[in-house]
Amino acid sequence: MTREEIKQILPTLPEAPGCYKYLGDEGQVIYVGKAKNLRRRVSSYFHSDTTSSKTRLLVRQIRAIEYIVVETEFDALILENNLIKEHQPRYNVLLKDDKTYPEIIVRNEPFPRVQVLRRAPRDGSLRFGPYPSVQMAHATLAMIQDIYPLRTCALDLSEHKIREGKYRECLQYHIKKCKAPCIGGQEHSDYEANIREIISLLKGNLRDVIELYREEMMRLAEELRFEEAQIYKERLEQLEQYEVRHTVAPQHIHQVDVFSYERDGNSFYVNYLHISQGMITKADTLEYRVQLDESDTELFATAIIELRRRFGSRAREVILSQAIDWPLPEVTTITVPQRGDKRKLLELSERNVRQYKVDKYKQAERLNPEQRMMQTLGELRQALGLERLPMHIECFDNSNIQGSSAVAACIVFKQAKPSKKDYRKYRIRSVEGADDYASMREVAMRRYSRLQSEGAPLPDLIIADGGKGQMNALKSVLEELGLEIPVAGMVKDDRHRSTELLYGTPPEVIPIKHQSPSFRLLELIQSEVHRFAISFHRDLRSKAQLSSRLDYIKGIGPKTKERLLSSFGSVHRLLEATSQEIASVVGTSKAALIYTALHHPQSEGEDE
Structure with a gap:
């Protein structure tokens, strides 16, 4: 289909929200886009006043147009995200990210293990995260292991094997990191109670667990069961310390997503923070490589959908650095704060996205200076x-x-x-x-x-x-x-x-x-x-001035001037030199002549 033929069918496109696909010579999808009004959006690509060279190049390669009409604008947003992942068109934004993010897994097994894994098993295990870095995931797991005695072994702790006495306690038991359920040292109900509390913590319900520990500690103390109360007191102190270190906002700011972005040429960076009970529980920054002249708001909306999907966020409120005209699935409140605690959270996100951009530049120059050089010269x-x-x-x-x-x-x-x-x-x-x-x-x-x-x-x-x-x-x-x-x-x-x-x-x-x-x-x-x-x-000018000043001094010939020029180099340095410093170059008698002439020029008759 020629460009003229395509132009003829543009007026027939529906004025409804949806997604469109541009196809190339061999029927391959070369671009996917979303639109609130398909006819208006697609027609804009074929206007003669299009200034972008990349857009003009794309239009020259379009041989057919396909589109899908959807009910709502955010349906179009979701569909675009899925179509891009399916077809990976060459002219769409490229997500510069191929990482597999770590998660904390509560295994589906008797006496469940709690582990950090990048690829979780598909066996019904509970998954929490993903976490933006393996360090953050391990730090969270370490906090849990400090509070709860958990097994780390890979033994099959089915009931009949424990009863048959197939296992022996390990070092973890002796250093009090595990209660040895493998030999019957811990009841299944007690272990499961710990797992329920861990799951609550991983869901971000830190305050609920803290209140539970405080109530349990007081109850045990009233019953004079002080040793058991001490266990809950230690757990309570650890959780409160963790809360103080990680709280960045008042606790009433709960289940909120924060997004900000920076654009630098063809790179588009988006930072994400998830806030639960005033603490950052998830954080990440994405980088997109922009292929065409997509608007910032369109790219921002695409990145928000991707990050919320990746981290499984169901937050009803999002805090944004800029309003967008695309509705977001499952979001009931969009806030662009100007002051207060939410503004401080947004500024924190903005600092993170700027730092990410700076770090990318530094890493590119340090890790691959040749590639950076080739990019600059290219x-x-x-x-x-x-x-x-x-x-x-x-x-x-x-x-x-x-x-x-x-x-x-x-x-x-x-x-x-x-x-x-x-x-x-x-x-x-x-x-x-x-x-x-x-x-x-x-x-x-x-x-x-x-x-x-x-x-x-x-x-x-x-x-x-x-x-x-x-x-x-x-x-x-x-x-x-x-x-x-x-x-x-x-x-x-x-x-x-x-x-x-x-x-x-x-x-x-x-x-x-x-x-x-x-x-x-x-x-x-x-x-x-x-x-x-x-x-x-x-x-040159300084040496010329020095030479001209020396020309007026009787008894100072070309060889002496050359030695002075070589040693001092300029009038300024010679004027600053002492008589002794000059004497070290030309001798005492000539130094006295030179020093007197430079500092008392009229005595030598230079003005005559």
Whole structure:
């Protein structure tokens, strides 16, 4: 089906909520979407004013459209989630997550074990979680094991085997971590009572268990059963300490989900916290790789559905950083708090999602710097339309003050890192006064005629620290030498901050996001070439000033000046030096002449 044929059928689509599927050449599903109004949503893809290049590419590949009408908007949300998982279309958001999350399992067996597992058995065992990290799961299990004596062995503790005396107690019994039900040391009813309390704890009913222990402790104490009361007192203290450490909100905030998000280019991060009796019992952050120009609210709704499904949440209230116009299944209250305890919970979630994003960047740079480098250079290559990755970049900058001590600098970046051994400094020879364009021509000719004659590697990209004039000067030199090397220009504002990248013939502004890795690389290159050129110019100017001051001192010849220049390097350092420090270089008598002339110039007649 051609695009024109598809356009003809668009008016026949129903104006109802549902999901649509775009099919490619071979009938494969290439995109799945949800809509409150199928006709309006699908038609929007085929408008001529669509600006996204990815959307235009998708539309060119659509050969057929299928759709499913549903009753409500949140039915569409759920259906989209299922269809994406089933078909995994290439243009939908990609969930950058293949983890199997750990759960706490209460085994379906006599005297049940409580374990942390990533893949729970399908045998009727009770499952709690999933937990976002194995550390959190084990910490919860450790708290339970500190309170309750539980078996950890894999023995078959069926009633007849215990009665036959097939087993012997193990170390866990002797260190009082288990009451040895394997040898009849603990009644089944007593063990099951502990399991019921553990299940209540894992469901988040911490306050209920605390109140139960307090009542039981008081009852036993009144009956003068102090040893048994002491057991409940110890359990009560442990649970109260756990509650204090993990409480982040008032206890009346119970069974609430908190969601916030951050978007960074094509990455979309969503953080999730589940609050039970004021404590965080579940937490996670998802990362989506955005394929098309989906809105933030659509992506946010998709992520909320996924996280609630993954963690089995049935919370009736959700706290969000931004309102969404998609209804959420089983949710009766959506809160976007502006102040108070719920606002503090939202800020906690926002801190977590920001930290997750920062950690991802740090890990990417530390664990796979080469991949990070290739991604940055690939982004720059795509922006400029280069034939190959700019693995070798050179950048030029001129420096002079009213035409004096005119110099230029060339810096080299290889694989997106400074290659300082390849940096070069140039004194401008053929240009009188301040003429940046002529200076750029001279330096470029000297640089690339030499590389050409030596057969040395040429750069993949040349950057001029300036606008169109400098770019044209570079291009004219390359044309004379018969070299085809891409030339770009970096432009700064009045505050000397990088603002634009110019490229092409004639040069035009290339849109690159200022926070993108490729733009940060360009800023680094520009600041580095400016630093290198300025430091070279400063050194030359300082040496020239020093030389001129020494020219007026009688008895100080060229060799002495050369030794002073070599030792001190600048007028400022020589002025700060003591007579003894100068004497260590040129001797006592000459040092006295120099020190007096520099600090009392009129006595030497310098103004005459």
